[in-house]
Amino acid sequence: METTTERQSRPKVILTGASGYIGQNLMKKLKEDYDIIALSRGGDSREDEEHVEWRSCDFYSMDDSLESLKGADYAFYLIHSMMPSAKLTQGSFEDMDAILADHFARAARKNGIKQIVYLSGIVPDDLPEEELSRHLRSRLEVQRILESSGVPVTTIRAGLIVGPQGSSFPILYKLVKRLPVMTLPTWTRTKTHAIALDDVLVALKGSVGNEEVKGRAIDVGGPDVMSYKEMMKQMAEVLGVKRHFIDLPFLTVNLSRLWVTLITGSPKEMAYPLIESLIHPMVAHPDRMVEGISDGKKTFKEAARESLEEERKKKEEAERKRDEPSDDKESKPVAEKIKKSDVRSVQRVTLPEGKDAHWAGEYYLEWLGKALGPFIRVRTDEDGVSRIYIRFFSRPILELSYDPVKSGEDRAVYRITGGMFANAKDAHSGRLEFLMIPDTSDCVVAIHDYMPSMPWFLYKYTQAKLHLAVMYAFRKHLERQGRLGRSSTSKKAGGSVGTPSSIEAQG
Template sequence: MGNNRPVVALTGATGYIGGNLLEQIKEKADVIALSRSGDEKENTEQVTWRSADFFSMPDAEKALEGADYAIYLIHSMKPAAKLTQAKFEDMDLILADNFARAAKKQGVKQIIYLSGIVPQNEERNKLSRHLRSRLEVEKVLRAYGTPVTTIRAGLIVGPKGSSFPILSKLAKRLPFMLLPKWTRTKTHPIALKDVVGSLNKSVGNEEVKDRSIDVGGPEVMTYKEMMIQTAEVLGKKPRVIDVPFMTVNLSRLWVMLITGASKEMVYPLVESLQHPMVAKNKADGISEGTITFKEAAKTALQEEEEDSGAPDYLKPNPKGKDVRSVQRVMLPDGKNAEWAGEEYMDWLATLAKPLLWTEVDDAKKGQVFLISKKKPLLELSFAPDESDQHRVLYKITGGRFASVRDDSRGRIEFRQIPDTQECIIAIHEYEPAMPWFIYRYTQANVHLIVMYLFKKHLERLMKSERHHEDEGAEKQIVEA
């Protein structure tokens, strides 16, 4: 790498946005190109490839080492393990928290984050899960003090990806279109080339640090207009029928059936389509795309035809035998992740005595036993070097239930969401010892039940605390 050029860490460097952005960034900066398969790539004078799994804090820290700026293009709408028991928004939160912590530790000067346009004057609890998650990620990325520039885009018109390929698939396959009410919602499409240009111009730009900027193309359109124009580019003239009765729920099933996309991909996207997404918070020189929708659609469809690779929404799920399970709970006031980890171990000891019990030693190594004390079902070893008050990690180091090798990375963590009493409890890269089919329909479901019961335990603690507070307040009133 050159000595006088800034260094930019680019996540998703093999993706359809990251791959295009990489070509622009390397003209003005050296690039740390990050991907799950980065070690398989060949380095050049301007580009150093690194493999990184941002669910892992050590991986995140190594990935951003030496970076002046970091571009965040990570999204978790597809499963990240053979068995994923998690909502995409909870996985996104873990990824963002690890990234923001690592950026702070490595002295990154700016994070550039690609998000979605958020409707103005819309109450947060009325937004779709996808848009709420985008806002939560933005908040978490800012939580550790690194300046963040958020580029908010509507539908990005490009090959692969998710939104436009799904739209183009509908236009290709439908001889006539029954278009529900949400297809008349206004949105602000932007060509892939334009959004890549906006991201590129934001790197190291002092004027846009700690700002959220909307970007859009030259036209504000409805989804109906986009589908008709896409069909025209394809040489089709489908009959269009507006219908008032097709709900978002029915539309999700309809889109899945026609496109072959997964539930994990389609549901969040379609839920967001009912919101108008028009660029409002603009920045000169960054917000204004110049390529028309029809022009961008033509280019995208041509590139899609020339490239045999599958779009993101059709890429296969991970293989292997690992499990990722994530749940979100509320903690009592004043409590943190460190307390949650200790409380979980103590509570587990009471869950099914005398059949099931736990032992925790002075080093916080916990062992879970069933009837016999000869060998634990599970052994969890506290990792002090990867823990603090707001994030506590236990490595899965043994037990009958776990397949543990020298290179195993199975772990359970308790992570408090910054500035809230919400806590994420997550199991990562756990490999069960029992045959997969048996595990999938026994232990995997038992784990969900245990986490549900722990959540209820915390709710009872909070309810009890509120009751005591109310009693104390009533007593003070009486005494007065």
């Protein structure tokens, strides 16, 4: 029986994505030695258990992030944003990942987290960053954002993780299972370093509090390095099926991701970025390997067999529970909440040199009135409330209130507090945010939790499209300002032409 002293001596860890594929399995291992604060969007609906406290958290909210990371020693970062997070999601997963990582990093620093352990992907050594796939570039940016917090970060980089209910492995399994004849593009000859889920969990847990790996990126891999074609052949052997493979070098990645999505039924938001990364060799680099952390023990075949067996048992258990009559409502899975009619729209712009998020917010509202002058007017009062009007209308279409309390540290927050276009009564948390990406001139402009007042169909194909067009024009305008600013500074004789504050000159 555990004593009071033993309970008090157990470190406490934050586990993000605790209800996800990696998180659920990692939790089982961590419970042996740690007390866990398990974070999930639906955490409040979960029952706490021994050594596990559930909390709800939306990392798009800075307030949620700060509150959820309280009271912990270490934190695991297992977050990605490939799947839509609102009824209408506009923007790239890379920009959304940047927001999530920034909020987490700031919250970790302010809550005194001692170490962040982050699960990422293996990055090829011999390629410039701009030539990497979107997914790998995003993983690198997330790593840099986490590191900008000043909290020591251990990045565990893995290739294809072999386990049930994952992302890449189920795609491989479904392709081999469903296609008796497989046409293989060039990328199927790319080498990758598969690793069993259990070995990844060992690496993640073994990194906590480990001084040897603090502040480092560590590659991990199993005993097998092989091409995707070789993995498909071994998968066919595990399944006990005969498959024919035909090399088709002219089949591009874009065509590949289309047919892979159609055959496997995987959501394109998840599958496309992953398949784009398959052109890169993802093999653990010896200089980034640490004994006891990097060296996975299970072969691909062993891990594949175990994964399929585990998946079979889970399906049988689910069918058994479904067939059993029960009046115990608590034993039934918690139903997912029906999505409300909310909007998340995220776009990235590059600011002129020396400018920050506070400048961007003020400049955007000023530019909006100038650029759309014949149709739109913007009035900002001394109290920080900006109202956007359609010309000749007495009521504003949107009312934005600058929030000095929530703003700060390269962030400007405007609450959506009214206007004919906003359902402000139900959307009290709607906001427009300007967030700087650490150590860059990039600023993410994001609308969160906005609920439009007009009928959804009408909003989706009018106001939502117009917002994207306006943000595109704003981004292009800033690019011109940046070019003019650089040009003017190169001249020996100074002048006011092209300065970032001259909206009238550039329109």
